[in-house]
Amino acid sequence: MGKPTALGEFGRIAKFFAPLAAGQPGALDLLDDAALVECPPGERLVVTVDAMVEGVHFLSDDPPDLIARKLVRVNLSDLAAMAARPVGYFLTTALPKSRGDDWLARFADGLAQDQAEFGIALLGGDSVSTPGPVSLTLTAFGRVAPGAEVRRSGARPGDLVFVSGTIGDGAFGLEAARGQLDERLDPAEVAYLADRYRLPRPRVALGPRLSGLASAMMDVSDGLAGDLGHICAASSVAGVIEAARVPLSPAAARLGRLELALTGGDDYELLFTASRAQQDAILAAAAAAGVPVTPIGRIEAGQGVQVLDAAGQTMALAGVGWRHF
Amino acid sequence: MGKPTALGEFGRIAKFFAPLAAGQPGALDLLDDAALVECPPGERLVVTVDAMVEGVHFLSDDPPDLIARKLVRVNLSDLAAMAARPVGYFLTTALPKSRGDDWLARFADGLAQDQAEFGIALLGGDSVSTPGPVSLTLTAFGRVAPGAEVRRSGARPGDLVFVSGTIGDGAFGLEAARGQLDERLDPAEVAYLADRYRLPRPRVALGPRLSGLASAMMDVSDGLAGDLGHICAASSVAGVIEAARVPLSPAAARLGRLELALTGGDDYELLFTASRAQQDAILAAAAAAGVPVTPIGRIEAGQGVQVLDAAGQTMALAGVGWRHF
Structure with missing residues (x-):
């Protein structure tokens, strides 16, 4: 497919994504095949995945920073709904060549804003090219004490x-x-x-x-x-x-x-x-x-x-x- | 966008994906907003994400069961490269309407085969429609004792x-x-x-x-x-x-x-x-x-x-x- 950008995949990861994982020892500077996720004793991990596709979940000309922040937030909303506190996320971007480094820079700016607002960090991910629309998947991690999670199945008559x-x-x-x-x-x-x-x-x-x-x-x-x-x-x-x-x-x-x-x-x-x-x-x-x-x-x-x-x-x-x- | 299938999103989850999560208490029958992931004391979670896009990572007419198994396996390979043992995965599918329930049934068959082969289970995910090519993201979870992981950065002269x-x-x-x-x-x-x-x-x-x-x-x-x-x-x-x-x-x-x-x-x-x-x-x-x-x-x-x-x-x-x- 050739390189979709002037920077190439590794250049994009180094420039736009590695800074979002800085200070996270388990992210291993995004240089390894996988990341390490700690779960302190007495806590459980809560994990959710939400995807967004251009033309389905957002409009093509939506500002890239807002697309990023919406992607983060719909996932954090799922964690909140389980009574979990967010800690970090993995991100997959499938981008067409038409989305250049400038678009990705603004997308990463949105991630950085919401990382600061919600106290979370990038832990890992994957970047691929696509002949189709922008396709984004975020896997968010939260924590909750065992048994403190709230599920959908507990409603009782009289509530x-x-x-x-x-x-x-x-x-x-x-x-x-x-x-x-x-x-x-x-x-x-x-x-x-x-x-x-x-x-x-x-x-x-x-x-x-x-x-x-x-x-x-x-x-x-x-x-x-x-x-x-x-x-x-x-x-x-x-x-x-x-x-x-x-x-x-x-x-x-x-x-x-x-x-x-x-x-x-x-x-x-x-x-x-x-x-x-x-x-x-x-x-x-x-x-x-x-x-x-x-x-x-x-x-x-x-x-x-x-x-x-x-x-x-x-x-x-x-x-x-x-x-x- | 209308329903992409006769079953619809919830029907597809119930029919094809929920059976792949059966017996996994933390998957909550795929009915909740998020899943619970346990990490036993003395172990660390190792997490990796790999995406595959139709026309980039596989051919349009590749058998769907083999696409599924390749997606599982490229992720398990990343866990193996960290010396981690696989435990489960989250899956996001972005499918065009042209991929009907029959295609998805064969895709799920492939997942089931590899779940049995590698002793892993589906823990959660997301299903969305796309106007573009099939776009798949898998987040795989493994475990390793702290310090037992092998990273890329440890090679020394003389090795x-x-x-x-x-x-x-x-x-x-x-x-x-x-x-x-x-x-x-x-x-x-x-x-x-x-x-x-x-x-x-x-x-x-x-x-x-x-x-x-x-x-x-x-x-x-x-x-x-x-x-x-x-x-x-x-x-x-x-x-x-x-x-x-x-x-x-x-x-x-x-x-x-x-x-x-x-x-x-x-x-x-x-x-x-x-x-x-x-x-x-x-x-x-x-x-x-x-x-x-x-x-x-x-x-x-x-x-x-x-x-x-x-x-x-x-x-x-x-x-x-x-x-x-």
């Missing part, structure tokens, strides 16, 4: 359902990023939503604080209603969402399209269940993490997810189960 | 250079797989070489046995001469290869193209250095692992890699540093 932050901004944000909301919102609202789509805020401070409080947890990536369905299926229970309680940002509220807010994806908020007895402790944990948490429904015996409107009537939701564009 | 198996079969095998050797070799030799290209034999039994014996090690993926250059650069030493000592398979020897054998890639043999005092122990380890090991050169003070022909003259090698097709 309340909670969600962090605001819901729907991811789906509306995609429209905003495409310029489809310019006539309906203020420029500041459009910018807010587009930013929410491009740069998720993984709830890394909140997730670990919910260990021992939440009975089940996941992050909202496929859409609130569908994702509660995943918790209910894993827990063999039914879920009820009161739509009027679902927290919306002012911009999302102005759009008034509740159905898309409930079924759209890419919110990367935490969706969790807990017994009523934990409600005060949960609100205290949310305050300590600086992230709002809102009760939006309840768990019952049975199966499936029901969404009730303000009058208590069941809403028919067409688009449960988010698809990317 | 011998060893290689396992035979060299060059990967490069000739690509030509064989393309039908370019049909006129020059017997059908059995063509089949042997094509098989060596399509299905590497990672030296998982040998690698861990070289802990404490080898001073530096890596696997031959970019070409023997270039890869020894990586060891020499990491160790700040020079390497000398005596070309006549490099072990060739009968089929490769018949082709008589020594330069391609020395610079071609995809051999996935172990290349390592050790002091002369370890030679007997190394040959005993090789016998125990059932893998031939051959001394092919030596380490000296200085830098760079020199390849000597049978007359002791330096060979000029054009193609150091393998590129895939």
Whole structure:
């Protein structure tokens, strides 16, 4: 295939990636065939993988630093949803020749920014060329004390359902990023939503604080209603969402399209269940993490997810189960 | 993008991937946002990532089970090169719609075969669609006692250079797989070489046995001469290869193209250095692992890699540093 860049694969690794692994003894300066990952006694590793493909998960002309940061953040969101603290990551980039060293430099800048923000480091990876679109895979590592992890399968009848932050901004944000909301919102609202789509805020401070409080947890990536369905299926229970309680940002509220807010994806908020007895402790944990948490429904015996409107009537939701564009 | 298959993403995970994670408590039935990875006291995790892209690392019409097994094996080869024992892996598949459930079923069959052969299991992953070529990323996990890992940086002047198996079969095998050797070799030799290209034999039994014996090690993926250059650069030493000592398979020897054998890639043999005092122990380890090991050169003070022909003259090698097709 020839070299896709002036620097070549090894030059790119040395220039852009090795600095991101500096100070990590286990990364072995990215010179070896593999990396060493320590797990201190009394801790367990939590590992997650998420891939992003150009034209599926991001737009071709999205800024490379934001693509990098979104890739990091969707993975950190998965760790937070298990109540784990992030420590590092492995990265695979498959890049077409059209993405030159300048593009990669900006991509690496985004990684560096988020490494500093979240206290993580690059541990290893692979760089290959592709005749197709940019294809990125990140494997993120976190830690949790054994038994402190929160899974999807622990929801019980009588539990309340909670969600962090605001819901729907991811789906509306995609429209905003495409310029489809310019006539309906203020420029500041459009910018807010587009930013929410491009740069998720993984709830890394909140997730670990919910260990021992939440009975089940996941992050909202496929859409609130569908994702509660995943918790209910894993827990063999039914879920009820009161739509009027679902927290919306002012911009999302102005759009008034509740159905898309409930079924759209890419919110990367935490969706969790807990017994009523934990409600005060949960609100205290949310305050300590600086992230709002809102009760939006309840768990019952049975199966499936029901969404009730303000009058208590069941809403028919067409688009449960988010698809990317 | 719509569903790329009759089963959809969740159906595919349930049907093809969940069975590959059965019996792995930490995989959480692939139902959670992340997996739990244990590391027993007194062991360290060794982690490696390798990606393969259709049209770069494999041919579009290669059998899907062999693509899967090659992906597994190139990663296991990296673990073996660190003297680690493999335990499991995370897998990301980015598939175009043209690859239907039947293709994926055969791909999963290949994974199952190699899981059984190497005693590993699927721990987690991600499945996405792509408008481009098949793009696969595997993150493999192994274990090693702290300090028992073998790195690239330990070669010292006076060490011998060893290689396992035979060299060059990967490069000739690509030509064989393309039908370019049909006129020059017997059908059995063509089949042997094509098989060596399509299905590497990672030296998982040998690698861990070289802990404490080898001073530096890596696997031959970019070409023997270039890869020894990586060891020499990491160790700040020079390497000398005596070309006549490099072990060739009968089929490769018949082709008589020594330069391609020395610079071609995809051999996935172990290349390592050790002091002369370890030679007997190394040959005993090789016998125990059932893998031939051959001394092919030596380490000296200085830098760079020199390849000597049978007359002791330096060979000029054009193609150091393998590129895939």
